Every structure is written in C-alpha cells, then in structure tokens.
Amino acid sequence: MxxxxxxxxxxxxxxxxxxxxxxxxxxxxxxxxxxxxxxxxxxxxxxxxxxxxxxxxxxxxxxxxxxxxxxxxxxxxxxxxxxxxxxxxxxxxxxxxxxxxxxxxxxTNGTGEEEDIDFMHIHGLGFTNDGTEIYVPAHDGLKVYKNGKWKIPEGEKHDYMGFSMVDNGFYSSGHPAPGSSMKNPLGVVKSTDMGKTLQTLDLYGEVDFHGIGVGYYSHAIYVLTPEPNSRMDDAGLYYSLDETKTWTKSDMKGLEGQPSAITVHPEKENIVVISTNRGVYLSKDYGNSFNNILEGTPVTSVSFTKEGKLLAGGMTDKPSLMEINLESGEKKNIPIPTLSEDDAIGYIAVNPNNEKQIVFTTFEKDIYLTDNFGEKWIQIAKQGKGMNSQTTTNE
Known part of the structure; x- marks a missing residue:
C-alpha cells in the first residue's frame, strides 16, 4: 500500500x-x-x-x-x-x-549553443552601449546576439519583465529563476554587469512591473502599475529620478486607450512616450499631460534613438514601422519585411552607435535586424528559435 x-x-x-x-x-x-x-x-x-x-x-x-x-x-x-x-x-x-x-x-533549457536558443516569450530588447551585442530577455533568461551568433550570457535565468537597456546595463522587473534565492517578484532591479548580478532597488518581493521605461542616459525610471502597492497609493504612471528612493505620480491627462508600450527620452528625463491602441502619446512634463502625435493608428511598440527620434511600430492595414522627429514633427516610414496578418512589432531597439541599425521582435517571436535603415533585413529568430542570419527581402 x-x-x-x-x-x-x-x-x-x-x-x-x-x-x-x-x-x-x-x-x-x-x-x-x-x-x-x-x-x-x-x-x-x-x-x-x-x-x-x-x-x-x-x-x-x-x-x-x-x-x-x-x-x-x-x-x-x-x-x-x-x-x-x-x-x-x-x-x-x-x-x-x-x-x-x-x-x-x-x-534542455538552453545550453548556450546557437541551435538551442529558444524564446518562450520575449519581454524586451536592447543594444549594449558599444553597439556590438543585442540583448533579448526571454521567459528563461537573457539571450545575446553578437556577430551573427546567439549565446546565453552568465547569470541566473530570471524571467525578466519590463526590461529596459541603458548605457551601463539594464533595469527590469519580473520573477526569479527556478532555484534562485531571490524573492518573487523582483520589484525593480538593476544590473551593471549584464545580468551576472542584480541590485534590488524597490518593491522587492512585492510587485512585478510589466511596463517600465528608463532613460538610456538619464536613468529616469517610469513605471505603469496596475494597482496600489506599499510605495504607490493608486494605479497609474509613476516616475523616479533618484533610483527609486522617491516616486512621483503623473496625472496622465489626455492619455487614452490601452497602453501597449512605454519609452523614455534618452537624456531628457521629462519626456516620456506611451503607445496605445489609439496612437502615440507624448508627454514633455513628466507624464502629467499627453498629446497624441500619431492619432488613429494602433501602436504596439515605441523606442527612442540616441538622438531622441522616436520609432513606432504600428498597425493599420498591415504592420508598419515609422520614425518620428519630435522637434519637426516629420514622419518617415521604414520598410520592413512582410509579416503575417496576425503579427505585429513587439519591441524595437536602435544601435546607439549607428542609427541605421535597427532590430525588432514580433508577437510571433520573429526577430529582424537591418544595418541600413530597412533597405535590407536579416531574420535572426523565427517563431521563437534563434537562427543563422538569413536574408529577408522587403516586399
């Protein structure tokens, strides 16, 4: 028995x-x-x-x-x-x-070999400051693309959420890796050695933020919290200019629709952009008031370049990618590979040393990279599988 x-x-x-x-x-x-x-x-x-x-x-x-x-x-x-x-x-x-x-x-959860790179989910995207590596946070840790090959870096395989790359590392939230001694959820964490170690900043063991935007050089932190917590009295947008020692709630006047992505100007800590199913909303006063600069277009992803131009992945009759000059208002379409009708751009990143080098992920976990502002793309991941660089012709 x-x-x-x-x-x-x-x-x-x-x-x-x-x-x-x-x-x-x-x-x-x-x-x-x-x-x-x-x-x-x-x-x-x-x-x-x-x-x-x-x-x-x-x-x-x-x-x-x-x-x-x-x-x-x-x-x-x-x-x-x-x-x-x-x-x-x-x-x-x-x-x-x-x-x-x-x-x-x-x-079998990834051995570091190229053919074993899998993405259960993709939770962010970013270039290192020297522009030589692309970091992709997945459900089971970070994946790195460099010189045409994928690898798994050192460090625990945390489930990073709200991943935001900055000049000296990254900020994130999420959940600890299986077997980790860290508390769940991670709250707001920071790494200056690309994930080998993590510094806990705030709300450790309390909150998993999915929406985080951090200024690439300013390190101004903006978070979207769906509910109150021990540091934030209400749901909404909050920002911190002192590494989470203090938080300030934004009024969010003029913001409409369901937020899909958030990005912060690389240097100007007062400028934050939130995309929704109704367009791209720009704030120049720490998120207190927003103006729609791409009205009528559902936008799934936004990201700033080093120079402060904005890239937006939108959905009209088909997925699209656009560069917006916030100073002049000029909008420029960037050619992208043909995506399936059910797919869309999930995350965008621009090389800080080369504005023409752009990488984006899709909802179906494809990843595309261009070195010439969309004239030619290579596919470096297909349906969640890391792959050798393959030329993709724009259509």
Whole structure:
C-alpha cells in the first residue's frame, strides 16, 4: 500500500495539468512559469527522496543484521524490516528516475549553443552601449546576439519583465529563476554587469512591473502599475529620478486607450512616450499631460534613438514601422519585411552607435535586424528559435 502511494505521488508530480492553474490575459506565460517551477520543485523533491531512500536502505540493512531470527518475535521483525527494505529500494529507484527526467528538462533549457536558443516569450530588447551585442530577455533568461551568433550570457535565468537597456546595463522587473534565492517578484532591479548580478532597488518581493521605461542616459525610471502597492497609493504612471528612493505620480491627462508600450527620452528625463491602441502619446512634463502625435493608428511598440527620434511600430492595414522627429514633427516610414496578418512589432531597439541599425521582435517571436535603415533585413529568430542570419527581402 505504501509503495503504491509513493508511486502515485511520483507519477502525479509529472502529470499535474498545469493549464488548470493558469488564467487571465497571460495564460500562456503563467502556464510556462508554472511548468518551470514544477520541474524545479520536482528536481529538489526527487533529490531529497533519493537521499532519504539511500539512508533508509542502509539503516534497515544494518538493523537486519542484529535481528535474532531464532525467535518468533525476531522473525516477524525481520519480515517487517524486509518489507521496509524493499520500499526503500523502490523509493530510491523512482526518485532517481524522477531526478533524471527533471534533469533532462533542465539541461534542455538552453545550453548556450546557437541551435538551442529558444524564446518562450520575449519581454524586451536592447543594444549594449558599444553597439556590438543585442540583448533579448526571454521567459528563461537573457539571450545575446553578437556577430551573427546567439549565446546565453552568465547569470541566473530570471524571467525578466519590463526590461529596459541603458548605457551601463539594464533595469527590469519580473520573477526569479527556478532555484534562485531571490524573492518573487523582483520589484525593480538593476544590473551593471549584464545580468551576472542584480541590485534590488524597490518593491522587492512585492510587485512585478510589466511596463517600465528608463532613460538610456538619464536613468529616469517610469513605471505603469496596475494597482496600489506599499510605495504607490493608486494605479497609474509613476516616475523616479533618484533610483527609486522617491516616486512621483503623473496625472496622465489626455492619455487614452490601452497602453501597449512605454519609452523614455534618452537624456531628457521629462519626456516620456506611451503607445496605445489609439496612437502615440507624448508627454514633455513628466507624464502629467499627453498629446497624441500619431492619432488613429494602433501602436504596439515605441523606442527612442540616441538622438531622441522616436520609432513606432504600428498597425493599420498591415504592420508598419515609422520614425518620428519630435522637434519637426516629420514622419518617415521604414520598410520592413512582410509579416503575417496576425503579427505585429513587439519591441524595437536602435544601435546607439549607428542609427541605421535597427532590430525588432514580433508577437510571433520573429526577430529582424537591418544595418541600413530597412533597405535590407536579416531574420535572426523565427517563431521563437534563434537562427543563422538569413536574408529577408522587403516586399
């Protein structure tokens, strides 16, 4: 009976229907998080059970040597101990099997080789300050594209959300990697060594911000919070100019529609842009008032260049990419590869050392890169799989 119960528990550990726990607008994301968490816990539980099983086996075997089988009482005790010995063997075998299965899943979660780069989700995009590397935060940690190849950098594989690259690293929020000692959620964190280590700034263990924008050089931090927390009395837009020591709530007058992305001017901490399903909203007074500078166009992504020009990924009859000069109001279309009718631009980044080099991701987890302002694009990821550079012809 005990053996059957144990077998059932081990089997159930790998057969839990994760989907029943997920709900809401981020069902897929939560399902993948739960899957990773369950695999991590199964690895830990299996390791503990294997250790207990081995210890139990040797303790029982040693105790059997001391049993006097000449007496009826001793023989009954021997039979009982032998049943426990058999159970300890099965515990060890099943725990070892479970450990092997969870270990295989963990090892296949990306080995650093190009063909193994997968993106469960994409939560941001950015160039390093020298312009040589592109960082892509995914559900299972950072991925880096450099010289035509993908790699996995050092550091824990945190589930970064609201990822914002700056001149000396990045700011982010999200959830810690399976097995990490960090609290969940991360609150607002910062890294100056590209994810090798994280500095916790605020709301650690309390909030997971999906909407974060940080000035590339100013490091002015803007966050969209969906509900109150210990530092913010109401839902809405807040900003900090002192590394989260203080927060100020913005009035957000004139902003309409459902926010989809947020970006902050690289140098001018007072300028913030939020895109919605009704256009692109620009504020020059710390988010207190907004004006729609691309009215009538649903916009899925926005990003500033080093010089302060704005790139916007929009959706009219098809996905599009546009550069907007905030000083003159001039708008310039940038040719992009043909995307499927259900796809759209998710994130955009511009090389700080080369305005003509642009990279963008899509909802379907494709990633495209151009070195010449859209004249020619190469595809560096397809449906969540990192790939060799392949030329894509604009249509």
């Amino acid at each position: 005990k053996l059957k119960l144990f077998t059932f528990l081990i089997s159930a550990l790998f057969m839990i229907p994760v989907g029943v726990f997920a709900h809401g607008t981020e069902e897929e994301h939560q399902r993948e998080m739960l899957t990773a968490t369950l695999l991590n816990y199964s690895f830990i539980v299996s390791s503990i059970l294997l250790g207990l099983g081995i210890i139990l086996f040797f303790l029982i075997r040693n105790q059997l040597k001391t049993v006097n089988v000449k007496k009826q009482e001793g023989r009954l005790k021997r039979d009982k101990l032998q049943r426990w010995l058999k159970l300890s063997r099965w515990v060890s075998v099943l725990a070892l099997l479970a450990l092997a299965v969870s270990g295989v899943f963990a090892l």
